[in-house]
Amino acid sequence: MSDAELLRELARRRLAKGTMDLDSIESTAEEAQRDFGEETLAAAIEALPPEDGRPVPCPKCGRPAAVKARNRVRHILTTAGELRLSRNYHYCQHCEHGFAPRDAALKLPEEGEVSTAMERRILDFGVNDTFESVAERWSIHFPTRISSNLVRRVVDRAGALCEAPLSEENLQVAARPRPEEPASMLTVATDGSMLLTREDGWREAKVGVVARGGCFPPGVERARRRIEDARYVAVLGGQQEFKKSLAAALAAERADEVETVVWLGDGAAENWTLARELCPFAIQVLDVPHAAHWAMECGKALLGEGHCLQRHWDARVHQLLDADGPDTIISELMECLSLTETDEHLAALDTVIGYYRTNAARMQYRSLRVRGMPVGSGIVESAHRHVLQVRMKRAGQRWSLQRARRMVRLRAVYRTAGAVHFHQALRDGRVRPPARARHVLVPNAPRRVKQRQRSLSRVSPLNRAWLASN
Ligand SMILES: [Zn+2]
Structure with missing residues (x-):
């Protein structure tokens, strides 16, 4: 009897017992798959050649390691049912390391x-x-x-x-391959998000996005920039830890060869320090929504909460911000000085003017918009939602610090690699990377220096203007 005939006969016998609606046919088929799977699994394990009980080389030091226990059982849950595997357990006296060679042979x-x-x-x-x-x-x-x-x-x-990981850059590359050619433009944005921990209350998780993409004309930007083209970094820890992870993402994206890098931030000084250290050539941009936020807060303080003129104030803020630099908005704010009646009014004006003066070089919004460059950090705000919040900020969730630290990183890899490649990326990311070619191939070094010089000469005029002004 052929396999097909056998299956047909089995199906006939199973179905002969009960009713014939599709539900029962379907569950009969599933049952058959399951039984067949379990039997195949058991038969395949039984068919393995017996272990001979001789010493085998220790995977750590290579010295022969004798059997310490025979037929030690390990239970493994597989997709085809539970597997009961009995195998020899070896022990290396030198390394004090125990192992089962069969596990390695089966790639468990x-x-x-x-x-x-x-x-x-x-x-x-x-x-x-x-x-x-x-x-x-x-x-x-x-x-x-x-x-x-x-x-x-x-x-x-x-x-x-x-x-x-053995190498964060390697994990990044495993999650999303290094581009064959560096992108013409990269957008980098960073921000913080609070997570509730058991041990320490609310703690800040830092999220970074490194997104590929060219320049888009104003108006189509939102529709065209796709989060699928981005790498994500997320860390529940200090600035140094975040810097290391972000550096790995930038290296994986070949950021030092990219012509234009735009670094968006909310104005926090540590953000610009990070930008300077990791990407000294990047054009730093104060994110527009944050820039507008402080002027609108100032309006609330001057007019009083809920004033009917607030929306005119807000519209004027946006109008004045769409310029190269904050000079005009600062002078209009200065004119409001005559209206101030209290110390709070004065403080509100002082805050926003100081903020604009500190970030003046990062507010060249009109030129940036004309060139189709991003001025709002929408990508990192949406990253907070889809990288962290959907899994980690559900009602009533409180995380142990250690588990939260791990989940934050897992989510970033997951969003970078995508659901289908996620698991393989984790496995590939465990392999120690080969030494980077540029460190070992000395004969190529002069050519690489030349390439680097060429890529610097490609720096866009806007980039050069930024570099000159800083
Ligand atoms: Zn050993």
């Missing part, structure tokens, strides 16, 4: 209780939904049941890899 994950294929599925659910909800939803999709604790463990292990 070193740790944990799930197969690689299961891990991929659990992670896909676990970075998108709460652990409890994943365990519940799982049973709709798959016949095996899993607990919320299993989801938590799988996500924690993956998160630990992201938190301390």
Whole structure:
């Protein structure tokens, strides 16, 4: 009997027992798949050649390591059911390292209780939904049941890899390949977002976006800039940690060869320090919504909350900001000095004027707009939502610091790589990167210097103007 004939006969026998609606046919087919899968799994494991019990080289030092225990059992949850694997356990006296050669031969994950294929599925659910909800939803999709604790463990292990990768740049490249040619333009934007932790109350998670894209004429920018073309960085930690991660994303994007880099920020001094250190050639831009926000706050203070003239004030603010530099808006604000009656009024004016003077060189909005460059940091604000908030700021959520640190990083990799490539990116990101060619290929060095000089000569006029004025 051929395989096909056998399957037909089996199906006939299964269906002969019950009614014949599509629901029951479908579940019969699923049942058959499951039984078939479990049997195939068991048969394949039984068919493995027996282990001979001789010492094998230790994976760490290469010295022979003898068997310490025979038939040690490991349970692995696979997509085809539970696998009970008994195999020899070896121990290296020199390294004090125990291992099972069969696990390596089967390419099982070193740790944990799930197969690689299961891990991929659990992670896909676990970075998108709460652990409890994943365990519940799982049973709709798959016949095996899993607990919320299993989801938590799988996500924690993956998160630990992201938190301390061998190389952050390598993880970035694994998530999104390095461009063959550097983009003509990059937009970099950074911002902070608060997360509620158990140990420490609200803590700031820093998010950075490095987006490819050319210049677009005014008006079409919003529609054309796509978040799919972006790398994300997210860190629950200090500025140095954030800087390191952002540097890796910029290196993966070949930022030092890009003609025009626009760095958008909200005016916080540490932001510009970061820009100067990581991308000294970038055009720094004070994000327009933040620039307008402070003038509108000043209007509220002068007019009083809810005043009927506020909307005219706001419209005038936007009108005056659409210029090269804040000189006009500053002089109109100065004219309001005669209207000030209290110290609060004076302080409100002083704040916004000081803010504009500090950032004057970063407010060349008209020229930037004409050239189709971004002036608003909408990409990083939407990044807060789709990188962090959708998973980490649900009602009642409070995170342990360690788990939050890991999830923040996992989410950034997830959004950079996309759902389909996410798991493979995590695995590829674990490989230690080869030494970068430019450090070892000495004969090529002069050519590379020339390339670098050429790329500097390509700096756009606007960039040059920015560099000259600073
Ligand atoms: Zn050893």
